[in-house]
Amino acid sequence: MARSGPPIRLLQNWPAKLAAAPMILTALVVFIGCSLWTVVHSFTNSRLLPRLDFVGLAQYERLWSTPRWQVSIENLAIYGICALVLTLAIGFLLAVLLDQKIRFEDGFRTIILFPYALSFIVTGVVWQWILNPDFGLQHIVRGMGFSGFSFDPLNDPNLVILALLAAGIWQGAGLTTVIMLAGLRGIDEDVWKASRVDGIPAWKTYLFIILPMMKPVFATCVVLISAGIIKLYDLVVALTRGGPGIASEVPAKYVYDYMFGNQNLGQGFAASTMMLAAVLAIIIPFALFRMGRKRHV
């Protein structure tokens, strides 16, 4: 066990470092390397094939003057805020309801989690049928006697975002519920006993005592949901293809369409660089905040 000289820092705990090496390499080459490559090429006028013919900020100027990109950003903002808030709220509510020691809890849990097992493509197709005016919801309600009932979000540019939200939340809320339920089950039984002794009603206990105790669980859910929001693409393709018109376009679809469909890599790279910037704008303050807090403890 005797060592000669002080331990070399780099070799400390070397098996762990060796095991992490492939992932570190992947992160450096694939994530950082390719991102840099993309950012550099976003300043060129590359068409179908990447070329290093720099044009300055021209691609960005064009990007921000394109109505379709503006609509995409607007849609992502509306979808993002609504999806985040509603998924958290619905997830927490369902978790609390499941936590009431009800019968058939396993069954309910399975039903609630089940949509998460479906891909966004399947979800999109399912909701396309549900919202189809000739077969789905509108048809059923009219069949019940409300002949004036009209609900056709897939063909209404003002309502189509609701269709995306409904499908997205239906798919994602189950996972949030299950994670929250696990969080609720992790709360010490003594907390409940104490609140009951003090005569605090159950809803107040949930809202003012349990909720603050579940911060880490919420943080996990927020990260999972946000990742899903930024990369929103397949649901749109399956449900609306960006239509009617361009009413349900999203940034990821713009990137894909311009890179491959319209054979304008430069424009697609500029758009994807903007998406990267948006993600970094959220992650960097969050990471700094976490690091700062760790140091203080």
Add this chain to the structure above:
Amino acid sequence: MQKISMRRLLAGVAVTMLPATAMAADLEVTHWWTSGGEAAAVQELARIFEEQTEHSWVDGAIAGSGSTARPIMVSRIIGGDPMGATQFNHGLQAQELVEAGLMQDLTEVAEANGWRDTINPVSLLDACTFEGRVYCAPLNIHSPQWMWTSLSAFEKAGVEPATTWEELKAAAPALREAGILPLAQGMQGWQTALLLYGMISGIGGADFYNQVFAERDEEALNSDTLKNIFAEYAIARNLASGGNLSDWNMATNRIIEGTAAAQVMGDWAQGEFALAGKTAGTDYGCHIGLGGEPVIATGGDAIYFPVNSDAAVTEAQRALAQVILSEEAQVAFNAAKGSLPVRGDIDLASVNECTQAGLETLKAGNTIPTIDLVMSSDSRGQIEDLTAEFFGSDLSAEDAHARFVQIVQSEM
């Protein structure tokens, strides 16, 4: 005993398999021919290919329209996973791939089979030629400038079947009264753009079309003619409202059913009519240039062969290129698809009146370049976005015109 017979069996199998594996290849062909009529046409081509050569056809149909399929094809080719052969439209879609040396040189096949003498119009072969070498095999001619009408729909509304855009506008109130959709229009960008191009050539005429798209003439772009066309385009949006259609063949189906009166769509719609057992003249009408200027664009499909490292595949690619231009394949494929053959020496006595009208227009030389030949994919994509936005919103005709001019002028 059993062992020997087993060995003999295996040897027999090996002997019969040998010539096949040495020569034949599986040729994967990607395309976006997925509607009923299109699928029937591609089956004909596959059948003839397998009959005439020892190779086999592996069908790589990609569902959705060209705008869905092309990105997949391009990314496979530039990603180093080339298919055996792939469909592209005539024009600039694959030019950069050719420039980058990713496409097979077919010059020998073309010269051996005298393509330059048989292909009509010869511009189709020119579209395949780059720096004197041939890189694709033209397969068919398609023209998008057609208005298809449902005769039964007009009958139900008690009005004369429209033969022009003006007549359709006049008949619209009566059609609406009878619960018939005046214009069946799919809401995808390429379809809304197709309608706009059709109006520009049909209402404005061939010269005007060239001034706008090929010369990008300032005066033509700001002319009253173009402004007027955008006003008509806004009327088309009204005629199509309430249709809630997306795929083109769903819209064509409304014409076949007689629940919609007219659709502006390419002649590939004829494949759907044929499949539904409808006859030109008695069930449906066809009007080139929306009944206005009878000019057609000689676009269509060509098959490209990505460079491949497998010699057997290369062999199969050359064989397919030869089959595509054979008389048998040209007749069988184009009859099923409703398109015109690319060979000028084929007897087409049996074709229906719509195809006949198309052939006559072609013979008279009333042709315009397709949009793919005069605009880059980038600009075309922007026009598609603009027209899709226009149909899905209440964007005014003036604003749409201004933005259209901006897109065309920013090209090059």
